[in-house]
Amino acid sequence: MATDTVTADTVKLLDAATARLGGAIVGSTVFRGQAEVEVGARDIISVLRLLKDDPELAFDCLADLTCVDYLEFPEPKPGRFGIVYILRSTRHGRILRIKVYLPAEDPEIPSASGIWKAADWAEREIYDMYGVFFGGHPDLRRILMPEGYEGHPLRKDYPVKGRGERDNFPVYSPAEDKGGGGA
Amino acid sequence: MSGEAGEGDGSAARIPAAAPGATKATTDRARPACAPDVVHGRTGSKKADSGGPGRRTMLLNLGPQHPAMHGTLRNVLELDGERIVRANPEIGFLHTGFEKLGEHMSYNQWVTLSDRMNYLSPLNNNIGYAVACNELFGIEFPPRASCILTIMGELSRIADHIICVGLMAMDMGAFSVMLWTFVEREKLYDIFEAVTGQRMMTSYTRVGGVFRDAPPEFPAMVRNFCSKLPSVLDEIEYMLNRNPIWLGRTRGIGVITREDAIEYSLSGPVARASGLARDVRKDRPYLIYRELDFDIVTDTAGDCFARYKVRMGEMRQSLRIIxxxxxxxxxxxxxxxxxxxxxxxxHLVYTDMEALIHHFKNIMPGHGPRTDRGEIYSCTESPNGELGFFLVSDGTGVPYRLRVRPPSFYNYQIFPKAVEGLMISDAVAVLASLNVIAGELDR
Incomplete structure (x- = not known):
């Protein structure tokens, strides 16, 4: 892949985004020709809406939404959790990453599910795996782990072998009149 | 069923209580065991649009142990007669923790787990992961590896599409199509076995290449297969395209609009059947796709039939690419x-000191291939759509974070909307046409 041309395009994209977003941008990085823009948690909804609605940038599609736990990362980061929005423009085929750092204590960020329906399950997965709370999400509950599961498995301080929850999964039985769907 | 509900007279037009599972649900009416609100400990959020005052709906568990639910998908359907008022997909039954395991394995070890995501086309997962690793490492495949992987990827795409069409036809009652498609898959698996040593769990790629070269007879094997496939595709189309049952059960069923395709971040044949000409092979060419001449197959109808047609068309394009x-x-x-x-x-490992050291460093835990600190998002076009990897490297031989963007995860989100107002049997058609694979859905 011609990294030079990719980087040139990326710089152009970053310039356009900076011009549009202005003060909301906290910082930006380019690695292997890919652009990442850091914004504050308070601005995230307005930034995403701007990027989506802007006729020139036209990042109309949320390609992916995920999270990174920087607890054990060798270099310091502005917050423990990094929420990563990967935006795609279906018109230009370009990709832009937006990152928001959240503190270790009570990480919370406004939900993007009002902007893209695609964010619904992705945010539920982040809530499930990292315990990040999405304010204003219509149905924020666990998606991959069973109901009643304790802990957030993708956090770095969660052991890969688990904590033996299998023994303490809540068991739903019809006799207890709790309804089905247990483990 | 809901016959004793308010509009009891209307039940004459509906199918009486012969639907599978109806008996259990009827006995559980007083305490619907599977009510989503009960299951999730919430109350009062139930929609009031279930068909007017006094009208009662029934809750039915479709899956996870149901042959039409393709793996371990569970759907709690709220039914009015046989019509779906609301579908509530429950996922996670096949959650295996691939992403967590990825943070504890070297870059090359995780390839074996990528096989187990979309188990209908493991090679495309291998390729997606290897392309992402290469992008993270800032390296490229050698030309021969690129070319082999392009061919293998397209063969794997054919294997996935043809099984999807076959299973969809089986769900609609056209059993023979399924048998024909499995014959083709076996032939493809013979090629995979010759090249990778495995029929299914191929684990073919490594960072920066593939672990072994294709055998000398590889081109002949592929050409032989490709020369015979078009007649099979013709036969399937001859069987299905004018079949009134097939048309009745797929045309106009589960329509997804182009706007919804963007809104829900759909990709692959599902998005292309809705008129969204989005294909990573064109948007962000990887391997040797930039040099190749092929078309993006699209359709505008957005229904199950369109998704089937797009898959058929894509197999022919794959043949062109190969x-x-x-x-x-x-x-x-x-x-x-x-x-x-x-x-x-x-042979150098046994004779050359330098090579022995490199071999040791490559294999031993904590010494594997490593790269600079950084984060990348890379995507490839898997048969189901955009298979993305978000990799974070902290400079060690183990990924700091390995996120998979499975196409099925996003494609399945549209399911409740696509089946609203349809019959139960249509939900089966819609699900089959979305080709949701539980392995990559739950990871």
């Missing part, structure tokens, strides 16, 4: 020449 790639299959190495990343040749 044809071109075979013509330009170069000779040469199949992994990068940097032995800090790829294993040195075995």
């Amino acid at each position: 044809e071109q790639a075979l013509d330009r299959l170069p000779s040469g190495p199949v992994k990068v020449d940097d032995h800090k990343i790829s294993l040195p040749p075995k």
